[in-house]
Amino acid sequence: MTVIDPSLYLKNQPTTRTPSPDLGKDEFLKILMTQLQNQDPTSPMDDREFISQMTTFSTLEQTMNMAKSIDNLVQSQMISPVVQYSHMIGKEVTYEVKDKETGKKLENKTSEVIAVSQKDGWAILELADGEKVYADAILQVSSITENSGDTNEGSD
Template sequence: MTTIDPSYYLKNQATVKETSSSLGKDEFLKILMTQLQNQDPLNPMEDKEFISQMATFSSLEQMMQMTESINLLVNNQLISPVIQYSHLIGQQVTYYKIDEETGQIAEPKELETSIVQSVTHKEGYAVLQLENDAEIYTDEVQKIEQPSEKE
């Protein structure tokens, strides 16, 4: 008969409990429910106090949702523009021709089409390197499509 090593018993396992100094909505509700259950029946909590605590709870929940939204926004901003626009490689893009002297859209406005060969990063913005040797910022793209089959 084999024996089980006592170090595998649950009672011998170290328990790690993370403590937090912030009060979450679950803890807030537990405290509120405990308070309601244990209040003095001869001197119940006043409506004003209850409404005040519910308003506090509502504010807490809204702040937690706002924090999550801000964290998501910050994480999205941390994604490299090169990675963010890498799906455009091999795609055909249409854009307005840029006047090389002024850096503005050439007059008369002419659309050009080319295939994206690579994506680079310049001053925090994604720059598309095109098959026709043009370089354009992603916000200059007017249309994205699959490259047409050459016949």
Template sequence: MTSIDTSYYLSNQSRGSTGSTLGKEEFLKILMAQLKNQDPMNPMEDKEFVSQMATFSSLEQMMSMNKSITNLVQNQTVSPVIQYSHLIGKDVSYYKIDEETGEVQEPKETIKDSVVAISEKEGYAVLELANNQKIYTDEILKIEQPAKE
């Protein structure tokens, strides 16, 4: 009788993906294979089966929650221009900045002007004012409705 060298056969078999994550499809396949191939004289205990089904249910819920959180994060990442667009037409107050040093001038002088546009610089919103000044949103001291003329 001729014997078959199983090491050659098994070494050439595809092993599937090498990723360490197990999806719900793979989990179900493993569970079904386990049920099909169990010993009929010593079947899987009810507790084990319930435990595995609970694990599967938990896995499915986590995947759903991950998808929901990913969608939420994508919806929250709004351009700073859009995020601060409601300031257009409003009056903002801010401290006068020394153009040479970039620091607040002493004594502190408050300037009030109207926002005419919003732009973006390096991911931050920049308010463009009627007096041709540009300030970052973190420089705002006060926001007001413009005085009625």
């Protein structure tokens, strides 16, 4: 009969462990089972302490689930740039025109926003004058004032 040295098993175990930042149900139940298995039979764990630990874990688990739900809600509320700037359609915007070679400011132009698109996560305003301008490059936004043409002409 072969006898296996029990210390051989212990020598082959890793001497360091990498702690996990998460304590889930499985880990908690393992700890609880270890406590129950290794408790002193002459002085067993108090029922109240056991119930307190279970309640604490349940509360922790519910808090973690709520935090996860809030994170999901925040992620779903992130609005695309197109939706975020769509209110600018029909508005008049003023923007700087720069020389493409030197980057020097040439003039300020004003035009009506006719559409909003998106490129690489940035909102681009498409203007009536054919230009496309990044939304963060806009200097001024104003409502378009239409002349009604009522100048009391022809009325007696």
